[in-house]
Amino acid sequence: MNKDQYLKELKQRLAPLSKQDRDEILFDYQEHFDVGLQDGKSEIDIINELGTPHEAADNIMAEMSVPKQEERKSSSDHVRMVFLAIILIMVNLIFVVGPAMAIIVAYLSLYSVVLTLIFSPMLIFYYTVIHGLGNAMASFFAMGIGISLGVLIGIGLFYVGKWIYQVILMYINFNVKLVRGY
Amino acid sequence: MNAQFKKGVLELCVLVLIYKKDQYGYELAQNISTSIDLAEGSLYPLLRRLTKEEYCTTYLAESKEGPPRKYYQLTEKGKSYMDFLVNEWKMFSHNVDVLIKEALGDE
Structure with missing residues (x-):
């Protein structure tokens, strides 16, 4: 050759x-x-x-055939991303933030119910101590119900809270992925 | 020696050599083959990739005899990539040295 x-x-x-x-x-x-x-x-x-x-x-x-290490995004991609981000922010502000806040506030208010259930029997206890032991049994019974209900609901709320937190994270991730385009 | 490994080393050598001074393909091949047994066929594909990835640029320059030659010149991007590779190489070869010393030192 x-x-x-x-x-x-x-x-x-x-x-x-x-x-x-x-x-x-x-x-x-x-x-x-x-x-x-x-x-x-x-x-x-x-x-x-x-x-x-x-x-x-x-x-x-x-x-x-070695692929480029980083695919450069074209400028039209950037325009698309900014546009999409603005639309998403608008949609979220109008339709999502309101209901989400309402759910979070409702969730937090449930904690006050729990606190009331746990601590109000203390008041009954105080009441019976002041006014004699006439209906002591009934008071203790009410106390037991209140405290156990409070603790149970509290535990439930804890898990619901975790779930809400995860849903919010997932939703934010979903939005970010939508803007990035993958 | 492992072909893939040699390829990586070849890339490092090319970058270091054109950092020292602009060189044309044949010159590079000669300079490298004094130290490494190299299939020169793999040099030109490598130079093309380095040019494509903007690690170096090319220009034609007249030579005293014969046709003009294509010179390769390192870019700023290529310089920082070279620094990165040199660093990697130093760490890598140091670690291998230590490993060999530990393994053979007891004999």
Whole structure:
């Protein structure tokens, strides 16, 4: 194989590439041959150093198909993202924030119910102490019911709170993903 | 030596060499092959990728004899990428040295 055959075969193997890419690559190899020959090497020496056209083409194809490390977003993508973000903020302000606040306030007010259930029996206890033990049994019974109900509802509220928190996080994530577009 | 590994090292060598001075392809091949046994066929694809990723730029310059040659020049982006790779290499080779010393030191 000589230089011309080498370049011809390389050109054939690079057929899948665009003409511009192919021409540039062949220019590089042409230059390599020219300089090598001037340097006193034979065509065979240079070909041996370069590896077969097959190997060279494989190497080139492999490097060409390497995906870019980061896909750059085009400016139209950015316009789309800003636009979408504005719409989402409007929609959220009008339709989502109100009900969400109402739910959160209702949730918090349930805690005051819990506090009342737990602490109001203390008042009954205080009352019975002041006014004699006439209906002590009834008072203790009421106390028991109040405190246990309060504790149970409190535990329930704790889990409901966790759930609400997760739903809010999911909703925020959903919005962010929508804007980013993936 | 592992081909993939050699490829990474070749990239580092090319960046360091064109940082020292602008060079054309054949010159690079000669300079590298004095230290590393290299399939020169893998050099040009690598140079194309480095150019595409804007780590270096090319320009044609006349030579005293023969046709003009395509010179490769490191960009700012290429310089910081080189610094990154040099650092990686230093850490990597140091760790390997330590590992070898620990493993063979007892013999």
